[in-house]
Amino acid sequence: MNRSEIRVLIPRAPGTNCDSETAMAFLDLGVKVEVVHTQRLFRERNLMDYDIIVFPGGFSYGDYVRSGAIWAKECEYRIGRELEEFIREGRPVLGICNGFQLLVEAGFLPGFEGRSIYPQAALANNPNGFQCRWVRIKHVNSGNCPLTREIPPDAVLEMPVAHGEGRFLFPRDREDEYLRRLYEQDQLVFRYAKPDGTFADGEDPYNPDGALHDIAGICNPEGNVLGLMPHPERAYYGWQLPGWTKRGTPPEYGDGRLLLESIVRYVERRL
Amino acid sequence: MRRVRRTPLPFPYHLIDLRGAEDGELIEIAALLGLGLSLEELRSIRDHYNSLGREASDVELQTYDQTWSEHCFHKTFKGLIETPEGLVDGLLKTYIKRVVEELRPDWCLSVFEDNAGVIEFDEDHAIAVKVETHNHPSAIEPFGGAATGIGGVIRDILGVWADPIACTDVLCFGPLDYKYELLPQGIKHPSYLFRGVVSGIGSYGNSVGIPTVNGAVYFDEGYVGNVVVYAGCLGLLRKDRYARCVRAGDWIVVAGGRTGLDGIHGVTFASSELTWESEMVSRPAVQIGNPLEEEKLKRAIKLIGEDGLGSGITDLGGGGLSCAVCETAYRYGLGAEVWLDRVPLKYPSMAPWEIWISESQERMCLAISPQNLEKALRIFEEEQVEATPIGRYSEEGLVRVYYGGLKVAELDLRHLFSPPRIRRSTSWRPPSLEDPIFPEPQNLEAILKRLLASPNIASKEEVIRSYDHEVKGCTVVKPLHGWNAGPSDAAVLKPLGASWRGISISSGLKPRYGRIDPYWMAASSIDEAVRNNIAVGGRRIALLDNFTWGNPEKEDRLGSLVQACRACYDVAKAYGTPFVSGKDSLYNESPLGPVTPTLLVTAVGIVPDIRRVVTMELKEEGDLIYLLGLTRKEVGGSEYLRLMGYIGGSVPKLNASRTAELYRRVISAMDLGLVRSCHDLSEGGLGIAAAEMAFTGGLGLTLNLEGVLVDEEMRDDFKLFSESNGRLLVEVKPEHRSSFEKLMEGVELSLVGMVTAEDRFRVLGRRGTILDLSLGELMDAWKTPLGGSN
Structure with missing residues (x-):
């Protein structure tokens, strides 16, 4: 598929606040982007007209109840079936921060046996409260996730996190089982890492939210639904990086671009 | 009361007969309706209704009460003030607005008119900026008070059709370890207020999705009874949509x-x-x-x-x-x-x-x-x-x-x-304070580390990390700089996708100097805000003033306010940096007395190309370190004297025209690419600024105090920790030495050090090496109190 024909849909809800920078980043990649209010989405749009859906960050519906919970229910009721079809067809869905929370709340992630009725994981309160900081995440997927195929295995990417609820957890009694399944189905995609590239091993601040097994991002068993807590759209340009001033001039791009470009490339190859 | 009559309508509605009411009756009416109007104001309203020949309604009197309140009408800043030097016909007009009226800059689009000041950004866009105080509410209910402070100032920006893109917050608390036994009834503990205010700001700003990019947290005993919360917001608008x-x-x-x-x-x-x-x-x-x-x-x-x-x-x-x-x-x-x-x-x-x-x-x-x-x-x-x-x-x-x-x-x-215009008089007398006499400490290493860990110098990482400063993806220079999270002088934003033009935001706040001299406190606050902005390459700077003062009906409070306003005019005029917006909060009094008189100055500048922004971390070994500006024995109100248990008297002064020239040269040097890093000298002076540059850059530094340009012979500790205004440290490549020194000819310049590859921060004084510490020791000291989890 020709890149300029790729259509990216960025749904937004009241309280979504990362849609414009996410749109800017995709526009820079040469694809078409539409930011659409969820109300308008189910009234006037057909999801199947799009090639990529990106649920952006923010505090949808104030994150009252639980982060992403209300927006997830809204999507489930209004566009649930369409969204399932979109995913079944192998079209890519990306959830960033609040978008990741939505995908977990709606049962799409980890989605061990397809979409679950109840969330199988939680993105719970950080032990240190809201944290805005740059972190390193290591690409650990072994090839199941087609959306990160362009990112070299074991590559360490630098991106900021900014969340108060992002501590990835499984139910205590199923922790081992679920973790094993993540490995078996190659659903782990990003894990928090230290500056030397080793895993954070739960150590603060490298693992900023205390996530189980340093999990920063996972995909569904089919690999076309990806959610992560860090913000690639805030690490897209070189001038957004925290350390460039030491070098004198900013590089053109940051690591966030690698991820978004990889998703676009997947769609290019696919059709 | 017979003058207040409830109507027989199915909703609460009262008519009040003010006609011919005596003073006592007016006061009684005001108390009954909960009005804050003064007797003189009540009389004026009575006379008005006398001439109308009818009763007043509760809706009407409440409208007068709101409109004529200090908060809405700024009576003190608009009133007549008798001073020993003569009558001041409105502080706002005489000292604050006059700067912009005399400078007449064509880039000021709307000043002191709207909810926010509006200045030019580029050909098509303008910047809107406003800083508010929310002290009283935050003292009662810190979470809600601070959160609604943010909410209010964001709406001020919406109130000129601008899109809010950044927040700034400056907070002043009593010491976090203040003794509970000393708290008067009804006053909440500083640490309770601190937690509440910080989480209120984070919760609101983060949720609305506006990055909090700049700010300060300041601790002083004078804030125990009156917490100070400044909330600011900056927005961008298309000029043709105004x-x-x-x-x-x-x-x-x-x-x-x-x-x-x-x-x-x-x-x-x-x-x-x-x-x-x-x-x-x-x-x-x-x-x-x-x-x-x-x-x-x-x-x-x-x-x-x-x-x-x-x-x-x-x-x-x-x-x-x-x-x-x-x-x-x-x-x-x-x-x-x-x-x-x-x-x-x-x-x-x-x-x-x-x-x-x-x-x-x-x-x-x-x-x-x-x-x-x-x-x-x-x-x-x-x-x-x-x-x-x-x-x-x-x-x-x-x-x-x-x-x-x-x-x-x-x-x-x-x-x-x-x-009715108020007319008040002042009486302000300078306190008789002198510098203490004490021997120079033998162990300056310990002093430096304790200063790094002192509340007003130590990292505020724990606070800053709880605010999202990256949302919108346009924060170029972040409040915590680099992976080592050093203290940036100013935040820099790149608000437009298609342009490299940036906005620099910084603040200046010197409350402790105000105890010695309100004039120099205000002058120092302006200099600090401007200096911070210059340090990142900001120019064409606009200022905002936010006064937090005690009860202006008391002559000494008003007298010191007039002093501070005078400095605002003098310095802003000399710097060519007009005030474009402001807000005052008076009546900050509690059972512990008046608030520490506090002037927050916010500076907003332009960085023409963010790829050439200058930051504060050391860049490369072998580079030369210059100190710009003259170091005087000005330790009054300094963090050093506070640590030693004194206040002192030698408050930092300012030669505004010389300093303005120095800043112009620095900007020229930056534009020629001669400045690799730049950091402002403020709390803790040279010693602290140099240490911060070193550990943020992860490079060693050797400073020679003998090279420091002084106006008189001085002890090493004073050279290290004097807080003289108008000073910056800059890093210059050795090959640029001559062109840099030539460009700086005629301004106060001294070569004071060199960047090294060693993990050492070394200072040479009269007695040889007086400080020799590892960068890790410095950073640990700086990050320990509120350093978050690094």
């Missing part, structure tokens, strides 16, 4: 949250002193914000602004509808008719006057022409924001308010906006 043309016939539309009993008499509360009873009496004046409502409102206003559908806009802040409608009508020479029953309420059975003056959060008041009304209302609906036309602007200068088919108020705007 619509202000309200006409008769335009609809008055209330949009956003519903109106309730919360925030009644907020301005009255804010314009009085705090007492031990404030907790009980004024708690209802403080509110809890709903950031979700504000986010939706922000979206809708942005869309309406882009489509040019509104003819006027203002936020519903202090005084609620009464102030918004009356001020808008008065400003455009109009009147208005308002039907209060149409205002959407949180719950029924509010009295008309309550609806009229309620300060419920997350509401805006728009003026929309009849032909645009439908389109605008549709946008609100799509963004799930309630918006209701509640009245129309009319031709004549009268505001008529209706409820239940009855006219409940008819206000003559000419009278409403000419309150």
Whole structure:
């Protein structure tokens, strides 16, 4: 598929606040982007007209109840079936921060046996409260996730996190089982890492939210639904990086671009 | 009371007969209705109703109370002040606004007129900026008080059709380890206030999605009784969307949250002193914000602004509808008719006057022409924001308010906006303070580490990390710089995708100097704000002033305020940096006495190309370190003396014209690419600034104090920790040495050190090596108290 024909849909809800920078980043990649209010989405749009859906960050519906919970229910009721079809067809869905929370709340992630009725994981309160900081995440997927195929295995990417609820957890009694399944189905995609590239091993601040097994991002068993807590759209340009001033001039791009470009490339190859 | 009559209507509505009332009766009426009006003001209102020949309604008197409050009308800054040097005809006019009037910069688009100051950004865009105080509410309920402070200042930016893109917060608390036994009744502990305020700001700003990029946290005993919360916001707008043309016939539309009993008499509360009873009496004046409502409102206003559908806009802040409608009508020479029953309420059975003056959060008041009304209302609906036309602007200068088919108020705007001018006198005498005499400490290493860990110098990482400073993805220079999270001098934003032009935001705050001399305190605050901005390459700087002072009816408080205002004019004029907006908060008094007089100066500059921004971390070994500016034995009010247990008397002064020239040269050197890093010298002076540059850059530094340019022989500790104004440290490549020194000819310049590859921070003094510490030791000391988890 020709890149300029790729259509990216960025749904937004009241309280979504990362849609414009996410749109800017995709526009820079040469694809078409539409930011659409969820109300308008189910009234006037057909999801199947799009090639990529990106649920952006923010505090949808104030994150009252639980982060992403209300927006997830809204999507489930209004566009649930369409969204399932979109995913079944192998079209890519990306959830960033609040978008990741939505995908977990709606049962799409980890989605061990397809979409679950109840969330199988939680993105719970950080032990240190809201944290805005740059972190390193290591690409650990072994090839199941087609959306990160362009990112070299074991590559360490630098991106900021900014969340108060992002501590990835499984139910205590199923922790081992679920973790094993993540490995078996190659659903782990990003894990928090230290500056030397080793895993954070739960150590603060490298693992900023205390996530189980340093999990920063996972995909569904089919690999076309990806959610992560860090913000690639805030690490897209070189001038957004925290350390460039030491070098004198900013590089053109940051690591966030690698991820978004990889998703676009997947769609290019696919059709 | 016989002069107050409840009408037999099915809703609470009172008529008050002021005609011929005596002073005692006026005071009684004011107390009964909860009005904060002075006797002189009450007399003026009585005379007005005498001439009208009718009773006043409660709605009318409440409107006067709101409009004439210190909070809304700034009586002190507009009043007449007798000083020993003569009569001052309005502090605002004489000292603050005069700078911009004399400089006449063509880039100032709207100054002291709107909710926010508006200055040029580039050919097509303008910057809107406003800083507010929210001290009183935060003292009573820190979370809600601080959160609604942010909410209010964001709406000030929406109130000039701008898109809010960054927040700035400066907070002043009592010492976190203050002894509980010493707290008077009704005063909350500094650490409780600190936690509440910080989480309130984070919760609101993060949820609305506006990065908090700049700020400060300051601790001083003088804030135990009066916490100080400054909330600022900066926005961007297209110049051609800056619509202000309200006409008769335009609809008055209330949009956003519903109106309730919360925030009644907020301005009255804010314009009085705090007492031990404030907790009980004024708690209802403080509110809890709903950031979700504000986010939706922000979206809708942005869309309406882009489509040019509104003819006027203002936020519903202090005084609620009464102030918004009356001020808008008065400003455009109009009147208005308002039907209060149409205002959407949180719950029924509010009295008309309550609806009229309620300060419920997350509401805006728009003026929309009849032909645009439908389109605008549709946008609100799509963004799930309630918006209701509640009245129309009319031709004549009268505001008529209706409820239940009855006219409940008819206000003559000419009278409403000419309150009696206050006339006050001052008496300020400088305190007799002198520098202490004490021997130079032997172990300066320990002193440096203790200073790094002292509350006003140590990292505020724990606070800063709890605010999202990256959302919107336009933060170039972040509050915590680099992976080592050092202290940036100013934040720099790149607000437009297609342009490299940036905005630099910085602050200056020197409360401790105010105890010695308010004039030099204000001068130092301005210099610090400007200097911080210069350090990142900011230029064409605009200033904002925010005064937090005690009760201006007391002569000494007012006297020191006049001193500070004088410095504002003198320094801002010499620097060519006009004030474009400001806000004062007076009556900050508690059972512990007046607040430490505090002037926050916020500076907003332009960085022409963010790829050439200058930051504070050391860049490369072998580079030379220059100190710009003259070091004097100015330790009065310094952090060093505080550590030693003194206040001192030698407050830092400022030669504004020389310093302005120095800053111009620094900017030239930056534009020629000669400056690799630059850091401002403030609390803790040379020693602290140099240490911060070293550990942030992860490079060693050797400083030679013998090279420091001084005006008199000085001890090493004073050279290290003097806080003389107008000084910067800059890093220059050795090959640029001659061109840099040539460019700096004629300004105070001294070569004081060199960057090394060693992990050492070394200082050479009169006795040889007086300091030799590893970077890790320095950073640990700096990060320990509030350093978060690094």
